[in-house]
Amino acid sequence: MTAGTTIFADGILDASVTSGVARLSLAQTGPDGKPVPAGQLVVPLVQLPNMVNGLSSLLKQVEAKMREQQPPAEADAPSAFRFG
Numbered sequence: 365m366t367a368g369t370t371i372f373a374d375g376i377l378d379a380s381v382t383s384g385v386a387r388l389s390l391a392q393t394g395p396d397g398k399p400v401p402a403g404q405l406v407v408p409l410v411q412l413p414n415m416v417n418g419l420s421s422l423l424k425q426v427e428a429k430m431r432e433q434q435p436p437a438e439a440d441a442p443s444a445f446r447f448g
Contacts, residue, residue, distance in 0.1 A: 371403040
Protein backbone atom coordinates (compact mmCIF):
# COMPACT_ATOMS: atom_id res chain seq x y z
CA MET A 365 0.00 0.00 0.00
CA THR A 366 1.24 3.48 -0.76
CA ALA A 367 1.63 6.14 1.91
CA GLY A 368 -1.24 8.56 2.22
CA THR A 369 -3.56 10.30 4.60
CA THR A 370 -5.76 8.12 6.78
CA ILE A 371 -9.15 9.54 7.69
CA PHE A 372 -11.50 7.85 10.12
CA ALA A 373 -15.09 8.43 9.04
CA ASP A 374 -18.34 6.94 10.26
CA GLY A 375 -20.68 8.89 8.04
CA ILE A 376 -21.18 11.20 5.10
CA LEU A 377 -22.24 14.81 5.58
CA ASP A 378 -22.79 15.65 1.93
CA ALA A 379 -22.23 14.25 -1.54
CA SER A 380 -22.16 16.08 -4.85
CA VAL A 381 -21.01 15.72 -8.45
CA THR A 382 -19.43 18.64 -10.30
CA SER A 383 -17.47 18.55 -13.55
CA GLY A 384 -17.28 14.77 -13.60
CA VAL A 385 -15.96 14.49 -10.04
CA ALA A 386 -17.86 13.01 -7.07
CA ARG A 387 -17.13 14.72 -3.77
CA LEU A 388 -18.12 13.05 -0.51
CA SER A 389 -17.78 15.14 2.64
CA LEU A 390 -16.92 12.60 5.33
CA ALA A 391 -18.01 12.85 8.96
CA GLN A 392 -17.05 11.58 12.38
CA THR A 393 -19.39 11.41 15.32
CA GLY A 394 -18.34 14.15 17.72
CA PRO A 395 -18.37 13.96 21.51
CA ASP A 396 -21.91 15.34 21.58
CA GLY A 397 -23.11 12.58 19.22
CA LYS A 398 -23.46 14.95 16.26
CA PRO A 399 -21.48 14.58 13.02
CA VAL A 400 -18.46 16.80 12.48
CA PRO A 401 -16.42 17.17 9.25
CA ALA A 402 -13.55 14.68 8.90
CA GLY A 403 -12.32 15.23 5.35
CA GLN A 404 -13.37 14.88 1.75
CA LEU A 405 -13.16 11.92 -0.61
CA VAL A 406 -12.85 13.05 -4.22
CA VAL A 407 -13.39 10.40 -6.93
CA PRO A 408 -13.61 10.74 -10.71
CA LEU A 409 -17.22 9.95 -11.57
CA VAL A 410 -16.20 7.22 -14.01
CA GLN A 411 -14.46 5.40 -11.11
CA LEU A 412 -17.34 5.77 -8.64
CA PRO A 413 -19.06 2.50 -9.69
CA ASN A 414 -15.79 0.59 -9.08
CA MET A 415 -15.45 2.16 -5.63
CA VAL A 416 -19.07 1.40 -4.72
CA ASN A 417 -18.76 -2.19 -5.99
CA GLY A 418 -15.59 -2.66 -3.93
CA LEU A 419 -17.31 -1.42 -0.78
CA SER A 420 -20.36 -3.57 -1.51
CA SER A 421 -18.14 -6.62 -1.92
CA LEU A 422 -16.44 -5.88 1.40
CA LEU A 423 -19.82 -5.53 3.12
CA LYS A 424 -20.95 -8.90 1.74
CA GLN A 425 -17.75 -10.52 3.06
CA VAL A 426 -18.27 -8.99 6.51
CA GLU A 427 -21.92 -10.10 6.60
CA ALA A 428 -20.96 -13.64 5.56
CA LYS A 429 -18.25 -13.76 8.24
CA MET A 430 -20.72 -12.56 10.87
CA ARG A 431 -23.27 -15.23 9.89
CA GLU A 432 -20.52 -17.85 9.93
CA GLN A 433 -19.51 -16.88 13.46
CA GLN A 434 -23.00 -16.70 14.96
CA PRO A 435 -23.67 -19.39 17.56
CA PRO A 436 -26.64 -21.70 17.05
CA ALA A 437 -29.98 -20.07 17.92
CA GLU A 438 -30.33 -22.05 21.15
CA ALA A 439 -26.90 -21.00 22.48
CA ASP A 440 -26.60 -17.89 24.65
CA ALA A 441 -22.90 -17.29 23.97
CA PRO A 442 -22.00 -13.87 22.48
CA SER A 443 -20.76 -13.88 18.90
CA ALA A 444 -17.54 -12.36 17.57
CA PHE A 445 -15.48 -12.57 14.44
CA ARG A 446 -11.95 -11.79 13.37
CA PHE A 447 -10.24 -11.26 10.08
CA GLY A 448 -6.90 -12.98 9.91
